Amino acid sequence: xxxxxxxxxxxxxxxxxxxxxxxxxxxxxxxxxxxxxxxxxxxxxxxxxxxxxxxxxxxxxxxxxxxxxxxxxxxxxxxxxxxxxxxxxxxxxxxxxxxxxxxxxxxxxxxxxxxxxxxxxxxxxxxxxxxxxxxxxxxxxxxxxxxxxxxxxxxxxxxxxxxxxxxxxxxxxxxxxxxxxxxxxxxxxxxxxxxxxxxxxxxxxxxxx
Amino acid sequence: xxxxxxxxxxxxxxxxxxxxxxxxxxxxxxxxxxxxxxxxxxxxxxxxxxxxxxxxxxxxxxxxxxxxxxxxxxxxxxxxxxxxxxxxxxxxxxxxxxxxxxxxxxxxxxxxxxxxxxxxxxxxxxxxxxxxxxxxxxxxxxxxxxxxxxxxxxxxxxxxxxxxxxxxxxxxxxxxxxxxxxxxxxxxxxxxxxxxxxxxxxxxxxxxx
Numbered sequence: 001x002x003x004x005x006x007x008x009x010x011x012x013x014x015x016x017x018x019x020x021x022x023x024x025x026x027x028x029x030x031x032x033x034x035x036x037x038x039x040x041x042x043x044x045x046x047x048x049x050x051x052x053x054x055x056x057x058x059x060x061x062x063x064x065x066x067x068x069x070x071x072x073x074x075x076x077x078x079x080x081x082x083x084x085x086x087x088x089x090x091x092x093x094x095x096x097x098x099x100x101x102x103x104x105x106x107x108x109x110x111x112x113x114x115x116x117x118x119x120x121x122x123x124x125x126x127x128x129x130x131x132x133x134x135x136x137x138x139x140x141x142x143x144x145x146x147x148x149x150x151x152x153x154x155x156x157x158x159x160x161x162x163x164x165x166x167x168x169x170x171x172x173x174x175x176x177x178x179x180x181x182x183x184x185x186x187x188x189x190x191x192x193x194x195x196x197x198x199x200x201x202x203x204x205x206x207x208x209x
Numbered sequence: 210x211x212x213x214x215x216x217x218x219x220x221x222x223x224x225x226x227x228x229x230x231x232x233x234x235x236x237x238x239x240x241x242x243x244x245x246x247x248x249x250x251x252x253x254x255x256x257x258x259x260x261x262x263x264x265x266x267x268x269x270x271x272x273x274x275x276x277x278x279x280x281x282x283x284x285x286x287x288x289x290x291x292x293x294x295x296x297x298x299x300x301x302x303x304x305x306x307x308x309x310x311x312x313x314x315x316x317x318x319x320x321x322x323x324x325x326x327x328x329x330x331x332x333x334x335x336x337x338x339x340x341x342x343x344x345x346x347x348x349x350x351x352x353x354x355x356x357x358x359x360x361x362x363x364x365x366x367x368x369x370x371x372x373x374x375x376x377x378x379x380x381x382x383x384x385x386x387x388x389x390x391x392x393x394x395x396x397x398x399x400x401x402x403x404x405x406x407x408x409x410x411x412x413x414x415x416x417x418x
Contacts (some may be wrong), residue, residue: 059294096305120326136254
C-alpha cells in the first residue's frame with residue numbers, strides 16, 4: 001500500500017466498528033498475490049479489502065460488514081427501528097452519494113495521469129465535492145452527529161469517507177465538518193483502529209522508506 | 210428528465226421493490242424547483258430522488274429504502290440471517306463497487322464536455338467497467354441469482370445498476386450477465402415499475418418531443 005493510502009484502506013472501517021463494539025477479532029493481512037487468488041476471491045469477489053469471516057458467515061463490502069457489526073451493539077446503532085433505518089440511509093449516503101465524487105478527486109490528485117486532462121477536469125470535480133460537503137454541513141448544523149444526534153455507524157462511515165480528502169483542505173474549509181471529523185476521530189476506538197492499520201506498514205517498510 | 214435518463218431514475222428501484230412486495234403506495238413527483246426547496250431537503254438532504262415516507266419514518270438513498278422494503282417480504286429477502294447479511298453485501302457491492310465506474314462512464318458518454326478529454330479518458334473507464342463486469346460474470350457462473358441462487362433485493366439493485374450501461378453493448382458482450390439482466394427485467398414487478406416511471410414523462414413531454 002503506497003503511503004498516500006496508508007490510514008485510508010477500507011479495513012479501517014471494520015476495525016473501528018469492532019473496537020467500538022468491543023468484540024474480539026483476528027486480522028489476516030493479504031498481499032497483492034492474494035487479490036487475484038481463487039481462494040481469496042471466494043471471500044471477496046472483487047479481490048478488494050476488507051473481507052470478513054465469522055463462523056460460517058462470509059461478508060464483504062465495508063458498508064455491509066460495519067452494519068452487521070453495528071447491529072450487535074447500541075454503541076453503534078440507535079435502539080429503535082426508525083433510527084436504525086436512518087442510520088443505514090446515511091451509510092448508503094456516505095458510500096453512494098458522498099464517496100464517489102470524493103474518490104474521483106482523490107484518484108485524479110494521487111494517481112499518475114495526463115496532466116493536461118487533470119488540469120481541465122479538476123475544477124469541476126472540486127465543485128462537485130464542495131456541493132456535497134456544503135449539503136452535509138447544512139445537515140449537521142446544530143448537531144454533533146447524523147442520526148438522533150448520537151454517534152452511530154453512520155458517523156463512522158461518513159468520517160472514513162471524509163478522510164479520503166486529507167490531501168486537500170476541503171473539509172477544513174467547512175468548520176462544522178472539520179469539527180465533526182475531529183470529534184469522531186478522537187474516539188479511542190478510531191485511534192486504536194488507525195494505529196493497528198498503520199503498524200504493519202511501518203514493520204514492512206523498505207529500509208530507509 | 211432528459212430522454213437518456215428516463216427509465217433509469219433511481220425511484221425505479223423503490224417502485225420495483227414495492228411492486229415485488231405487493232405493498233400499496235402513492236407516488237409524488239417533484240420538479241426541479243423542489244430539489245432545492247427546504248421542505249424537500251428535509252426529506253432528502255441532497256435534493257435527489259427518491260425520498261420515502263411511511264408514517265413517521267422518512268428515508269432517502271435507494272439502497273436504504275429498498276432494504277427497508279425488502280425486510281418485509283420473503284420475495285425479496287432470504288429467510289435466514291446469513292442470507293440477509295449477504296444480500297446487503299451485494300447491495301453495497303452494486304452501489305459502491307459496480308455503480309461508480311459505470312456512472313463515470315455514463316456521465317462521460319451522455320453529458321456534454323471537452324471532446325478531447327473524453328477521448329483520452331474513455332478507454333481507461335471502459336477497461337475499469339469491463340473488469341468489474343467480468344468479476345460479476347464469474348460470480349454468476351452456474352447461478353441465476355447472487356444470493357442463495359434465488360431472486361432478492363441484491364439482484365434488483367444489481368440489475369438497476371447494469372441498466373445504466375444500456376447506451377453501450379458492454380453487458381451484452383458478457384452472455385451470462387445479459388441473460389441475468391433480462392431474467393430480472395422479465396419480472397412483472399419490474400415491468401410495472403418501469404411503465405409507471407415512464408408514463409409521466411410521456412404525459413408531460415413537450416409537443417412533438
